[in-house]
Amino acid sequence: MDLLLSTPRICWWRVLFLLSIFQDYLSSMLDCPPTCSCTPTEIYCNKSDNGKFFPLLALQDTGSNGNNSNNIQDLFKNITSIHIENWTGLQTLRDVDMELYTGLQNLTIMNCNLRQIHARAFAQNPHLRYINLSKNPLTLLSWQLFQNLQLSELRLDGVEFTCGCDVRWVQLWQQRAQAGLHTQQLYCHTGTSRIPLQAMDISHCDLPDISVSHKNLTLIEGANVVVTCNGSGAPLPEVDWTVSGLHSINTHQSSVRPNVHSIKLTLVNVSREDNGFILTCIAENVVGMTNASIHLTIHYPPAILHLAEPERQHDTCIQFTVRGSPQPSLRWLFNGKELRQSQFVRTEVDDYQDYLEGCLVFRNPTHQNNGNYTLVATNFLGTTTKMVYGHFLSAPFFYEDYEYGTPTPPLSGTHQSDEDTFGVSIAVGLAGFACVLLIVLFVLINKYGRRSKFGMKGPVAVISGEEDSASPLHHVNHGILTPCGLDAGPDAVVIGMTRIPVIENPQYFRHGHNCNKPTTYVQHVKRRDIVLKRELGEGAFGKVFLAECYNLSPTKDKTLVAVKTLKDPTLAARKDFQREAELLTNLQHEHIVRFYGVCVDGDPLIMVFEYMKHGDLNKFLRAHGPDAMVLVDGQPLQSSGELGLSQMLHIATQIASGMVYLASQHFVHRDLATRNCLVGNGLLVKIGDFGMSRDIYSADYYRVGGQTMLPIRWMTPESIMYRKFSTESDVWSFGVILWEIFTYGKQPWHQLSNTEVIECTMQGQVLDRPRICPKEVYDIMLGCWQREPQQRLNIKDIQKILYAMGKATPAYLDILG
Numbered sequence: 098m099d100l101l102l103s104t105p106r107i108c109w110w111r112v113l114f115l116l117s118i119f120q121d122y123l124s125s126m127l128d129c130p131p132t133c134s135c136t137p138t139e140i141y142c143n144k145s146d147n148g149k150f151f152p153l154l155a156l157q158d159t160g161s162n163g164n165n166s167n168n169i170q171d172l173f174k175n176i177t178s179i180h181i182e183n184w185t186g187l188q189t190l191r192d193v194d195m196e197l198y199t200g201l202q203n204l205t206i207m208n209c210n211l212r213q214i215h216a217r218a219f220a221q222n223p224h225l226r227y228i229n230l231s232k233n234p235l236t237l238l239s240w241q242l243f244q245n246l247q248l249s250e251l252r253l254d255g256v257e258f259t260c261g262c263d264v265r266w267v268q269l270w271q272q273r274a275q276a277g278l279h280t281q282q283l284y285c286h287t288g289t290s291r292i293p294l295q296a297m298d299i300s301h302c303d304l305p306d307i308s309v310s311h312k313n314l315t316l317i318e319g320a321n322v323v324v325t326c327n328g329s330g331a332p333l334p335e336v337d338w339t340v341s342g343l344h345s346i347n348t349h350q351s352s353v354r355p356n357v358h359s360i361k362l363t364l365v366n367v368s369r370e371d372n373g374f375i376l377t378c379i380a381e382n383v384v385g386m387t388n389a390s391i392h393l394t395i396h397y398p399p400a401i402l403h404l405a406e407p408e409r410q411h412d413t414c415i416q417f418t419v420r421g422s423p424q425p426s427l428r429w430l431f432n433g434k435e436l437r438q439s440q441f442v443r444t445e446v447d448d449y450q451d452y453l454e455g456c457l458v459f460r461n462p463t464h465q466n467n468g469n470y471t472l473v474a475t476n477f478l479g480t481t482t483k484m485v486y487g488h489f490l491s492a493p494f495f496y497e498d499y500e501y502g503t504p505t506p507p508l509s510g511t512h513q514s515d516e517d518t519f520g521v522s523i524a525v526g527l528a529g530f531a532c533v534l535l536i537v538l539f540v541l542i543n544k545y546g547r548r549s550k551f552g553m554k555g556p557v558a559v560i561s562g563e564e565d566s567a568s569p570l571h572h573v574n575h576g577i578l579t580p581c582g583l584d585a586g587p588d589a590v591v592i593g594m595t596r597i598p599v600i601e602n603p604q605y606f607r608h609g610h611n612c613n614k615p616t617t618y619v620q621h622v623k624r625r626d627i628v629l630k631r632e633l634g635e636g637a638f639g640k641v642f643l644a645e646c647y648n649l650s651p652t653k654d655k656t657l658v659a660v661k662t663l664k665d666p667t668l669a670a671r672k673d674f675q676r677e678a679e680l681l682t683n684l685q686h687e688h689i690v691r692f693y694g695v696c697v698d699g700d701p702l703i704m705v706f707e708y709m710k711h712g713d714l715n716k717f718l719r720a721h722g723p724d725a726m727v728l729v730d731g732q733p734l735q736s737s738g739e740l741g742l743s744q745m746l747h748i749a750t751q752i753a754s755g756m757v758y759l760a761s762q763h764f765v766h767r768d769l770a771t772r773n774c775l776v777g778n779g780l781l782v783k784i785g786d787f788g789m790s791r792d793i794y795s796a797d798y799y800r801v802g803g804q805t806m807l808p809i810r811w812m813t814p815e816s817i818m819y820r821k822f823s824t825e826s827d828v829w830s831f832g833v834i835l836w837e838i839f840t841y842g843k844q845p846w847h848q849l850s851n852t853e854v855i856e857c858t859m860q861g862q863v864l865d866r867p868r869i870c871p872k873e874v875y876d877i878m879l880g881c882w883q884r885e886p887q888q889r890l891n892i893k894d895i896q897k898i899l900y901a902m903g904k905a906t907p908a909y910l911d912i913l914g
């Protein structure tokens with residue numbers, strides 16, 4: 098039996114093994130430049146070199162054909178950091194030098210002989226966050242080079258500019274504390290002397306002024322309109338409308354008067370697709386760019402895009418999608434007569450821009466609800482209707498009239514008489530009993546009768562269909578294929594035999610398809626109460642900012658918070674956002690980052706969290722490790738002291754404590770790693786991310802097919818093979834977190850490629866004991882990395898052991914103020 102079970106694993110193995118050989122073959126086709134050292138993610142060149150060209154991973158001549166070009170591109174894309182120092186021959190940075198490194202985040206070209214950077218040099222490097230061009234004889238540097246980047250730091254120390262309008266933008270960025278320039282002492286020379294850039298006084302050199310003819314513009318579909326934009330100032334700016342994404346036909350006409358550059362935009366036959374479009378006009382000169390916008394509202398009559406026959410989804414509903422602007426009002430006719438809404442039949446609607454998506458929801462419908470349902474949608478431009486036949490139940494056999502085809506119409510909307518309910522109740526009761534029996538059977542089989550290849554028992558999340566979801570936080574799903582419509586679906590948790598719905602808030606994105614749900618009241622924060630201060634980072638959802646939030650606490654006027662933004666969300670992203678907000682609202686623990694609420698009045702959507710001063714734990718560990726003096730994020734950092742054993746244990750204990758809570762809530766996180774924990778004052782650590790950090794730490798994830806990013810270095814064999822996630826697989830990840838802590842934030846298996854990691858994990862190899870890790874702690878790691886899930890240590894026990902060890906260990910250093 099065992100042999101039988103393991104056969105498919107061997108086949109899989111072959112595939113994985115071949116894959117890894119292929120990957121090796123590819124990596125061997127790329128050579129590190131001679132005077133540099135390279136890892137899969139970094140190129141580091143600090144030896145002097147008079148090489149003229151930017152270091153490029155060289156392609157070996159293997160006689161390979163173009164089929165591998167995609168994989169080669171991927172290898173370049175994996176490079177996130179390039180550091181070049183003392184390359185005296187390097188004079189020009191060209192776009193061809195940079196274009197392959199599309200995943201680059203940190204670039205240092207320091208103390209070289211760089212004089213010129215081509216205008217589009219960074220056009221293919223949208224992830225660049227840190228650029229260091231210190232100590233180069235740069236004569237020209239335009240702000241436009243950086244305009245599409247979200248730079249957290251631009252270092253220009255030791256670059257001596259020529260004073261003049263060309264460098265006014267650097268002065269302005271310093272004044273605005275942009276990209277960290279305010280922390281640098283920069284100079285320019287006037288020909289005779291060298292002065293601090295801040296002291297440069299220059300006239301006729303400022304940002305352009307801009308004005309547009311309208312702020313908001315409301316039109317009826319098909320109309321024509323002309324809008325104007327004027328840019329003025331010295332130097333006289335170039336002005337243009339950005340119309341990409343605009344559907345309506347448009348033409349531009351530009352004219353220049355003294356001191357004003359004007360541009361007219363004519364829209365012809367405006368289209369409904371442009372409802373909500375923001376027309377932006379941009380004025381640019383050598384100092385920078387300003388913009389102004391017009392918000393378009395296009396009105397058009399309603400249309401019913403979708404009206405489906407009733408379907409059973411927890412309860413029963415007739416789904417619809419209606420579009421119209423202004424938003425149409427909706428009503429229903431039942432067999433031609435107005436349908437009165439009641440607790441038994443009601444409309445639930447989600448609105449998203451000019452779409453209304455929803456359901457006519459029936460509670461316990463009977464044959465009396467069978468009939469024609471007509472949806473009527475109206476706005477000031479017209480009315481539209483569509484009909485669907487709804488069949489719910491056939492009449493019970495004892496219902497005499499039915500035989501003659503004259504069912505009694507529903508009473509007051511759809512409320513049933515007692516007799517009817519009784520008849521239906523018997524049928525439903527019998528069916529229900531059968532369902533319960535089936536479920537019990539399923540549970541028993543699942544619990545005692547079925548062992549996975551890894552001997553897995555108990556709560557196991559079998560993620561199907563959802564496994565590519567952006568959010569790795571998932572409820573424990575016991576893998577029950579629930580009969581009788583009890584299938585948990587993405588909106589529900591199945592714990593034992595109970596289906597606990599994930600609750601939706603009627604105030605917030607009312608969701609038409611789920612009925613009878615208790616409500617999670619996600620708290621709302623007003624946009625005007627949030628004042629952004631600076632960017633903290635970026636996750637897969639969008640940017641994260643430090644902000645001040647007013648009226649959050651009854652005792653404080655304002656509170657520092659971290660806000661996560663979701664820009665231009667698709668409907669699916671909105672739903673993920675909503676689900677995430679509801680989950681977070683329900684998770685409250687001292688070691689889970691505190692969630693204050695959402696702000697959904699306008700764009701971007703915002704989630705408000707408590708601010709954790711020291712950011713993510715991975716960065717924190719690196720900044721408090723032995724390498725901190727050398728590089729963190731490509732920049733030299735003053736180390737604030739290495740973490741001691743007691744502090745490491747304290748960090749680990751707190752994460753374990755958060756996990757004990759998650760396990761008690763039957764939540765499986767699926768992506769526990771130090772990058773997803775946050776550090777606050779006094780070494781307070783919390784689990785702080787539920788699926789939003791894949792962009793910055795993309796090297797920690799393995800992309801399989803399309804979009805799926807798997808954190809394979811933190812994953813169990815059963816998760817890699819079968820995507821099975823459970824509280825026990827979270828324990829495995831905790832073992833890896835311990836390893837990260839004791840290596841000051843190293844990437845697990847950093848010396849191996851992703852396919853090699855898969856191979857090692859499947860072969861049963863585990864990470865080595867970190868140099869400074871006591872044997873007792875490594876034993877915990879080994880206890881987390883047991884192949885059989887049920888043999889792994891229990892998170893409660895781990896927490897207790899770590900706590901006890903921490904108490905017995907004297908504190909070495911108090912590194913935090």
Ligand code: AMP
Nearest residue numbers: 634635636641659708709712713789790
């Ligand atoms: P995330 O989208 O959660 O991956 O966040 C991206 C980055 O923003 C993290 O790596 C942190 O450095 C920072 N960040 C996120 N949440 C917070 C918070 N609550 N307090 C402080 N920094 C945060």
